[in-house]
Amino acid sequence: MLGGTFDPIHHGHLRSAIELREALGLDHVLLVPAHQPPHRAAPGVSSDQRLAMLEAAIEAEPGLKADGRELLRDGPSYSADTLASLRAEYGPQARLVMAIGHDAFLKLGEWHAADRLFDDAHVVVIERPDHDAPLPRALEALIQGREVDSVAALMARPGGHLLRLSLPTRMAISATFVRERLALGDSVRYLLPEAVIRHIEAHGLYCPSST
Template identity: 60%
Template sequence: MSDTPSIAGPMRVGMLGGTFDPIHNGHLRSAVEVREVLGLNTLHMVPAPQPPLRDTPQVSAAQRLALLKAGIGDTPGLLADDRELQRDGPSYSVDTLAELRQQYGDDVPLVMVIGFDAFLRLAKWDRAEQLFELAHLVVIARPGYQSSWPSALKELVGNREVDSVDVLMQRTRGGMLMLELPSLMAISATYIRERLQAGKSVRYLLPEAVEQAIFYQGLYQSDE
């Protein structure tokens, strides 16, 4: 039996993309809290097979998707979405948002959720100006972390920023909200990979099912 209540009211949908290399408790706790705070019926968690702005992960997209599914388990409202694995070439969020917009229609609020580090690079994304034509943007703020926005980012965002979920959800797209989440889980996938490579424990950084799958398949571990 779930301890998470179902979401009432009009449908709201979110997308959280990433390499999930590997999925960890920080990702998953953030996803649960984002869904609750925004009142999303479904949050699509979308692994990127070939992220345009970073190196190709050493673990295959299919393996990372399997770990994501294991991590989500039966968590209500979180969905491991493989649509970017079905495309050739780099993974562009604007294409995924366009597919989700087509799937759910024009009358449903659609939200793209990204971290603050990714947000600072947003102006460099492919067809960045089209993102707001398809969805809202919710940026997960890092508490205590301040950084000035690049001028191109300020121009891209313009006057779209709002100060509450209620105001954001009055429209189906085009707004931006900075969101601080209750749980402060400073877990890094890079840190996890380094520990696995060194043969050190990753207990409590990952869901147990993900940890077991990593060790069973020998992922991220030294070849020596």
């Protein structure tokens, strides 16, 4: 599972998802757009539109799947609830992984029901090579005794471990940067899949008149 607002989905998200699947030997990666993200302001584009852009982006990539389950729930989109629903769906022996970026990892100790995350899945942190600051105390307590140093050790159990993983490609693309360019009418070609650009243009998303 790779969650996010995907506002909009871009090549940085997609490349990370593909490299996660390869590095961990996953059957597939679920990309799960948040309906009401609990840790940031609500996106300016509707959940349905963000899901539609995601589906357009990965139509030709069988290893990636769009999952809209958080759009069906009222209230904040808590990852603990999403992982619990995935565990119920896939069964007790499936190896489930939630991947998060390093910035999100540093705040993991503050997440809703953070300890429940490890009840249902492993957590894989996409490392930032330039970041070596001490971990917050709540985070240290949360991950104590959970960290492993290899994919093999991670996959020895259905869940409960944490692995820090460096990916081969780190594309410095941010959705904020993409939205700013779209609002100015600047080109976003090669930042987004062409199918996503066509969807944005067809529905008038992110332009000043749409906000």
